Structure formats: C-alpha cells, structure tokens
Amino acid sequence: MDPLLRPGHNAPHLPAAMGPGYADVFDRLSRQGGRVETTGTNALPTFDAHAGAKQASFQPYQNNGGSVVAVAGKDFCVVASDTRFGLGFAVPTRMISRNLVLNDKVVLATAGMQADTCTLHKVLRIRLDMYRQNHGKDMSLGAVSQLLSNTLYYKRFFPYYTFNVLGGVDENGEGFCYGYDAIGSHEKVKVVCTGSSQSLIQPVLDNQVDGKQMYDGQPVAELSLEQTVELVKDCFSSAGERDIYTVGLDGRGQPPLYVKILKLAFVLTSHPLRSKYTRSHFIQGQSPAVRDSQTTTDTYFT
C-alpha cells in the first residue's frame, strides 16, 4: 500500500475521493450513470466506468498529515508534534493534539490518520490502566514499546494508518525513543522522526545530533535539554517551509515565534529540577501509581 495516499493519485481510474470537490463528483456520477467528463474548472482524471454501473468503493483511510519528532538525551526525552490537521489542500483544524501522555515516563506521539490516532490512543490508554491495576505499577517504556508494536501488528491486515513515535525515560532513568511503522516494526533509538516531513527533518537531526556528514574532526557535543528543545523547534519551522502538511510558522505575518506554533507536547526527565518544561497533560482522573500490592494469603473470610 502506498503509505501516502495523496488525493487524486491513489487510484487514477477513480475520482479523487479525498480531495475537495469529491462530493460534486459523486453526485454527477450517480446522475450521469458512471460517465464523467473532465472540465476546465474541475481538473480530475477522465473517468470511464462500465455504462450504467456505479463504481462503489470503500475508502477507509485518509492522510491527515502531521509530523512527530522525538529526541532523547542523557536523562530526558523531548517529544514534539505539529498541530495541523490536513485534508488534501484544506486545513480542517489548526490545533490538533497528536500526543498521549501515558504515564510519568512515557509519551506517545502519532502522525497519519487522525481517526486511527484517536482510536489507537484510546486502546493504549485503557491497556495501560489495566496494567497498572493488575501489576500495581506503571508500565515501563520498554513494556509500552512492545505493547504498541503488538497492538499495531494485531491489525496487520487492516492497519491503523498511524506513524508513531514513543519517547520517555527507561527504568535506569536514561532517555530513549522508539520509531514505528504502521504495522508495528519498531526500533529503540536516541533520535527519531516520522510523518509527512520525515524526509525533511531526519537529515537535520542526523547532522545536528549524531554529527553525520561533519568532517571537521570535532567530537559530537551532547545536547542539553534547552538545546534539544531549540533544535526540535528549528526542525519544525524548517520543515514547515516546504511541507504543506506540517506547520512551522503561523500565517499571520508575525515574527517566527516558534513556541506559539508548535505544540511542544511534553518534556520528560528524570531530573527533578527540570520541571519548568513539564506541562501536565494528565487526563482528568488519572490517579497516581498504586503501590505494589501485598501478597494475599488464602484467607477464606476476611
């Protein structure tokens, strides 16, 4: 499956189901019994169906765009996502949340189709609640990474159209992140990005964080938390210059104030003093971790 179902290009023999104006096309189709001429004002490919037969099609997927990035440091992980919900050339919403704070130590960010993102996030949140109730502790980063992979593969033959990035601090307090494809293939790394501007952001991160293609003999400097946050903001503002599905600067003619545009989702750290970046996204009612359950004796009456 072409991962980028671009409007008008996924099935050239059918009218674009996902672009603007498709409703008109479907109306005309049903009225004219299957034949549609292209006109000057409606630049769609020629449609030539069997006379009288209507082409039914079920298009379960949409690409709502978006990009997500995670950069991990020594004891923190920055997970960021842009906020544009796109549909073809339209922007149904300027401010959409692509993130899910799973617990103190793990954050998930998801690009792709927003409906699948919402559902995936709901499923994972419930699964994490169940884990916490059954095991008496929060799920660790490694455990969540495997859970997400399994959840995605479970729908191998009707996938969640989602591109995920999981970031957090592991059990030793070291920052790590995981990048996923739509069916659950994942890898533990320090830096990952995915979504519509993956090809634009990834080289920047490779260069700035990993020092790739730098031949000046300088060792790669480890980035501090503040530097990482600035880098991530810069990545998005640069990607937004060329990718219509990712927003980097707002369109009001204001000077580039990155902090207003990006929804800097969450900055996780095991360092107690870094809390100024932490924004509490805890879903209302989410309770603190239950203490380890005591061993229960086999008492018949209690």
Add this chain to the structure above:
Amino acid sequence: MFRNQYDTDITTYSPQGRVHQIEYAMEAVKQGSAVVGLRSATHVVLATLKRSSSELASNQRKLFEIDSHVGIAIAGLTADARVLTRFMRAECHNHQYVYETPMPLSRLVLAVADKSQVATQRASKRPFGVGLLVAGYDTTGAHLYQTCPSGNYFEYEAFAIGARSQSAKTYLEKHFESFAALSLEELCRHAILALQETVASSKDTELTTRNTALAFVGRDTPWTMVEDDSVEEYLLVLDAEDELEEGDADAARQQPQQPPAAMDES
C-alpha cells in the same frame, strides 16, 4: 442460624418465603472483618481492618481500586471479591472507552447487583459471598453504596459491614448529620474513630499501621489508598482522643469529692 430441609438449594424457597442460601451468603459477609464508609458532599472515605491468619502472614488487603474515581472495600470471601473487582474494572474501562467519561457510580453498582442476582436464581450457581462498600465521585457528587450477595444495593451517608460493625454504625449514627460539610481530614478522623469501635472488644486490641488501611476519593481527588506507615498520621487522632479522656480523668481525680453525675456523659 439453624439448618432445615429448605436450605440446601438456592432454587428452593422455604415455607416462610425465604431463600436460605442467600441469607447464609449474607452471613459470610458478617464473618469478615469490619469496613467502615462515610461521605461528605465532596469526598468519601473507607476505613478497613485487615485481619491476618497468623503472626507470620500478611494482613489481608480489603481495599481495591476500580477506577481513578471509584474504589471498594470488601467483607467476606476474598476470592469472590476478586471476581467482582475484575468485573467492575472491566465495566469502568468499557464505559470510559465508549463514552469518554468516568462511569457513573449508580450504573456500576447496578451492574454488580444484577450480576449478583443472577447467581441467586440459577441452580448451577451460588451467591457471591462478599459484601462491598463502593465509594466514588462522579458528576452527581460523592456516593457511598453497599452491595449484598442477595443482589440488593443501598446508598448510604455512612455505613459499616463485617464483624462487630454495629458498634461502628452506632458511632456513625451519632455523628453522621455533621458529615456533609466536613473536610477530608475530619472525615478520615471520624472513619478511624468509627473503625476503632469495632476492635474494642476483639482480640485486635487496637488499630495499628499493620491492621488498618484507609482510602478516599472525591472532587479533584483520585482514589488514594493509605497503607502501612502512611496510616500512622491518621491513627494519631486516636492518641489525641485518649489524651482527651485521660485529661478528663485527671481533672476528675483532682476535684474535691463530688457526688457522681447521674449519667456518664463522656
């Protein structure tokens, strides 16, 4: 309780119109150690006495989280309680998934009651031998419910179930009218004092951090359990009460001899 020829089967009524098996199941609840629940307008508190089978054993836990806005205290067969806990958690999760809101308490308790009732009307089943005090906070406020093996459920301002719970209920009856306006701290104080009434005449002579556990939930307060050493600060109210009583006793001794009061008003 007496044995008779109508009590072997859940599907048999006695000539007096009773189903004895249900009553025997409720007897199992009365055998469990005491749990106390009370509520104000904004919070609900549950206090439990944890029994242990021996010095070597741990004390059986009686408080369980169902969701971040609901929790239960149990009295009776622990194994049956585990099944109900799992059921309630699943119900809350499903409701949250479908409706994206916390499950209203009345519906949750109704689901438990209906499930319990089924077990009283099938020949192949037996009633659940556990009573629950369900405490929670939803959009309609703070609530405390009791569920029975019979499939009945009741809402209370304050209640107690288990062994010697009548003493706790007597204490609660005296004070419950003031509960609605109390703060969480004061509510916990009453819970501990009510629970203490149930140990006065048993072999657990006092409440300790080992045998007492407390939990509360309410507005802006997700379900929080207080166990082991954290209970210590809540038990201090008992020392304060003791000092108060000792102070009165000292004062009485230092007073010149007076005829005793007509009634003990302490």
